[in-house]
Amino acid sequence: MMKLLTLNSHSIVEPDYEEKLRDFSGVVLKEQPQVMALQEVSQSMTADRVPEETLKASGYVPCRPRESMEPAAVRLDNHALRLALLLKAGGWPMTWTWIPAKVGYGRYDEGLALFSAWPVEETDQFFLSGSRDYGNWKTRRALGMKLHTPSGLQWFGCVHLGWWQDEEEPFREQWKRLSEEVEQVWTAEEPVPVWLMGDCNARADVRGEGYDLIRSGGWYDTYELARTRDQGDTVRGPIDGWRESGVPQGMRIDYIWCSRRAAVETSRVICNGVNGPEVSDHYGVVAELR
Numbered sequence: 048m049m050k051l052l053t054l055n056s057h058s059i060v061e062p063d064y065e066e067k068l069r070d071f072s073g074v075v076l077k078e079q080p081q082v083m084a085l086q087e088v089s090q091s092m093t094a095d096r097v098p099e100e101t102l103k104a105s106g107y108v109p110c111r112p113r114e115s116m117e118p119a120a121v122r123l124d125n126h127a128l129r130l131a132l133l134l135k136a137g138g139w140p141m142t143w144t145w146i147p148a149k150v151g152y153g154r155y156d157e158g159l160a161l162f163s164a165w166p167v168e169e170t171d172q173f174f175l176s177g178s179r180d181y182g183n184w185k186t187r188r189a190l191g192m193k194l195h196t197p198s199g200l201q202w203f204g205c206v207h208l209g210w211w212q213d214e215e216e217p218f219r220e221q222w223k224r225l226s227e228e229v230e231q232v233w234t235a236e237e238p239v240p241v242w243l244m245g246d247c248n249a250r251a252d253v254r255g256e257g258y259d260l261i262r263s264g265g266w267y268d269t270y271e272l273a274r275t276r277d278q279g280d281t282v283r284g285p286i287d288g289w290r291e292s293g294v295p296q297g298m299r300i301d302y303i304w305c306s307r308r309a310a311v312e313t314s315r316v317i318c319n320g321v322n323g324p325e326v327s328d329h330y331g332v333v334a335e336l337r
Contacts, residue, residue: 049196051269051303052080053244054318054331055207058089058126060152067326068126072133074323078333079139082194083162084205084244085127087327088145089155094122105131110144110170110190119147119158127160139164146172148207149186159190159205159245168200169193173228175208175221185209185216189225191233198240202233206245211256218249218257226264229306241306246329251279251299261304269303269334273314281316281330303334310337 052075061067075083102121105128109119121128127145134141141162151157175187190205206225211218229241243266249257251268262268270279280297303314312335317323319330 048312049082049336050078050080051082051084051203051242051244051334051336052078052317052331053084053205053301053303055086055246055301055327055329056126057087057327057329058085059091059124059155060087060089061327067324068129069133070324071318071326072130072137074318074326074331075130075134076137076139078317079164080162080333081164081196082192082203082242082244083141084203085160085162086205086207086246087151087157088126088160089151089157090122090125092122092150092154092156094124097121097123097125097128102128106135106140106142107131108142108144108167108170110146110172113171113173116172119145119156121145122156127162131162134162142167144170144190144192146188146190147181148188149184150182151184159188159207161190161192161203161205163192163194163203166195167192168195171232173224173232175206175224176216177220178216185213187216187221189228193233193239200237200239202229202239202241204229204233204241204243204245206243206247208245208247208249208257210248219260222257222260222264234306243304244302246301248300266304266306267308269305269309269311269336270299270314270332272309272311273334274312276314277316279314279316281332282328283319283330301329301332303332311335312337
């Protein structure tokens with residue numbers, strides 16, 4: 048079995064953050080996923096850098112930079128670092144990497160993190176947005192890990208996409224860049240399976256927009272493939288970026304996609320106050336596969 052987990056963590060921006068960090072680490076220790084993708088993973092821009100020995104002991108591997116990207120400076124209050132240390136102390140050590148994408152709320156380095164219980168073959172990152180301005184809150188990147196799984200090499204990507212209606216940074220253009228990178232870089236030499244995990248900001252119940260665009264590209268929604276699944280909503284009520292859109296009571300906007308049809312046993316929403324404590328303004332998704 049393979050278990051995948053994704054969550055837009057909101058991380059250190061969350062009220063009662065210390066309690067929610069402990070709660071989420073307890074959920075991960077219980078679930079024991081092989082791969083975990085987190086979005087909105089932040090650190091204070093002014094915090095001290097983490098000593099190299101601490102980083103190494105936590106399981107950190109730097110992500111391969113591209114073009115003029117500089118290696119990220121991981122700081123002491125980095126959400127992914129603190130989570131990795133708690134998981135290691137709890138008996139589920141994971142290799143992890145993190146990249147910043149933009150300035151969050153004027154004072155945080157906000158980015159993406161991937162965790163793996165399997166050996167890492169390669170890491171990668173690239174821009175999804177047209178903007179490469181670190182100070183622009185709409186700047187987006189994607190983060191990837193190529194892993195040695197029991198079924199062979201596979202790519203796992205962590206994504207946080209923009210909105211369909213955004214005229215400055217439209218979803219369609221970001222998805223086009225993502226699709227091109229997957230085809231031209233991740234699978235150009237060997238056609239391995241690819242998993243995309245994260246907050247797509249695309250409602251599953253709205254036709255003719257982001258969700259349908261992804262499916263039309265040949266991607267499979269593990270929620271739809273699952274033999275058993277729950278209601279699936281990953282957001283309840285208004286959140287940043289959706290307040291002006293007349294948000295319904297519930298939305299499914301967080302996904303685990305696969306480039307190939309997969310044998311999915313279950314798809315479950317976690318950290319929703321019913322299946323685990325609420326730790327973010329999003330709920331998490333767990334997919335279990337044969």
